[in-house]
Amino acid sequence: MARFTFTLPDIGEGISEAEIVAWHVKIGDRVEEDQGLADMMTDKATVELESPVAGTVVELAGEPGDQVSIGAMLVVIETEAEVEAAASVESIKEPVVEAENPGVEEVASAATGTAPAEDVQPAGEPAPQPIEHVVAQEAKAEQVLASPAVRARAKELGVDLAQVRTTAERIRHSDLDAFLLYGQGQGYRPAGASRKRPDESVKVIGMRRRIAENMAASKRHIPHFTYVEEIDVTALEAMRGDLNANRGDRPKLTLLPLIIVAVCKAIPDFPMINARYDDEAGVVTRHGSVHLGMATQTDAGLMVPVIRDAQDRNVWQLASEIRRLSEAARSGKARSEELSGSTLTLTSLGPLGGIATTPVINRPEVAIIGPNRVIERPVIRDGEIAVAKLMNLSISCDHRVVDGWDAASYVQALRRLLETPVLLFDQ
Structure with a gap:
């Protein structure tokens, strides 16, 4: 032995x-x-x-x-x-399944109140072989997007992920909870309906614990201040529409690549923004390259993949890299070197937007930028009312390194670039 x-x-x-x-x-x-x-x-x-x-x-x-x-x-x-x-x-275990395919577990489970497929075949139809049924269920579940942790929990519970409904791109733990609570095939309850749920104790481990530790350290060690400015992105949105209409086989542009170009173009005049502070050594390093962190929400929690040398990329290259890194982070395939070394971070809530945010700095960086939702509002132009597309831009800074005047001046430089978008392509 x-x-x-x-x-x-x-x-x-x-x-x-x-x-x-x-x-x-x-x-x-x-x-x-x-x-x-x-x-x-x-x-x-x-x-x-x-x-x-x-x-x-x-x-x-x-x-x-x-x-x-x-x-x-x-x-x-x-x-x-x-x-x-x-x-x-x-x-x-089921003898036939274990003998022919050890390591593959049955998907049908008493946890969901369902019987194995061979027990519910319509009369007159031959039942499939147990191993074929299990392998088919496993293959079907593999096509469903879910994190390794969600897959492991579903396997332990005997839940077929292909049967779980979700309103997001990937099945989350909350979707599994809803499936188990409301029963197979019922999914979510109609709007307005609710059902009492038992209290749940969730151990804070893995990515969630790292996030908690990093955020607590950031707020404990860094004296944050936040500055918010309103920016008229009417011309920027019009230009984005024109670029997308003529993009050919290039990726579709969101506002983020254009904002990143502005962030990088304004940095040379404000080097204190693109910096890291080693508070133990008492040294601030002002970086010549912009390694831009992109705060990305995943099933495991908030991750920050990094666009290396963002200042050297055009809008199309930035759009491709944003998509690649976001997909890698959400699928759990991002490499360690893609998740470290950022010098400045950009955080966006996407369609959730918000009027303004007070983002927490990604320590040991000294600043984090947060664009908010674009909304249409009436504005006064030359004494007349007009409709404009407006967006608030937030920046949080480490007050030990960045003065309020510096932060406000940097955001005003961003505002000039974004409100006159042709400057984004000025060499």
């Missing part, structure tokens, strides 16, 4: 430990080679670790939220096929 100890590998440069975000296995489970074992988080990147051997899980390092050191035991696997532990697990 042999045992294989899988130790936590070095999954990030300079990383000494990683946090357990989710287990994909439990003690007694049979695992195959290359089967997912756990999601581990280092810095801001989450990595799924796979088993290098086949066997039965006999020991796990800890619970979600625990830290594991590089080189320490993560999982112990019994590598002989015929062992008592494996037999005890096999005995409670």
Whole structure:
């Protein structure tokens, strides 16, 4: 009887430990080679670790939220096929499914009150083979967008993700909650209807804990101040419409790439904005390149992928990079180097907009910029009432490094560029 100890590998440069975000296995489970074992988080990147051997899980390092050191035991696997532990697990699973395809679990579950598909076939029609049914369900579920943590929870509950309804791009934990609460096939209750739900205790781990720690440190160490200015983007929106109408095979432009161009063009006159402050060493580094962080909401929480050398990219290149990085962050495929090293951050609530925001600085940066929703309002021009498209632009700054005059002057420079958008393309 042999045992294989899988130790936590070095999954990030300079990383000494990683946090357990989710287990994909439990003690007694049979695992195959290359089967997912756990999601581990280092810095801001989450990595799924796979088993290098086949066997039965006999020991796990800890619970979600625990830290594991590089080189320490993560999982112990019994590598002989015929062992008592494996037999005890096999005995409670469907024999046909486990024999033909070990490691694949049935999707139908008593947790949702549904019977396996072979028990509900219409009279006169042949029932599919159990393994074919399970594989088909697994394949269908794989087509659904969901984070690894959501998939792991759905697998544990025996929920087919293909049956879960969502109003977002990806299935979230709240969608699973609604599915389990209201029953299969019912989805969300009609507007106005509500149902009492039990209290829920949620352990703050993984990305959520990192966000909490970083935001608390930012507010604790940085004396924030926020400045908000109203900007007339009527001409900018008209130009954006013209660019999109003639874009050919290039990506469709939102306002963000145009705002980024303005942010970068104004930086040389205000180098204190594009800086990082090492408060322990008492050193402010004013960066020559703009490595722009893009605050992005994901199922795991807020992530900040970075557009490297944003000042060297045109609007089309920026639009492509925004899309690529956002998709990578939301799918959990963003690399560690794509999630660090920003010198200035831009945060936008997109369609939610808002009138004004007071964003929290992404420490150790010294400023964060937040464009808000564009709205149409009447304005007075040359003594006459006209309709304009207006947007408030917010900036939060570290008052130890950036004075109020500097922040206001920088935003006024942005305002001139955005209200006269032809200047954005002036070399």
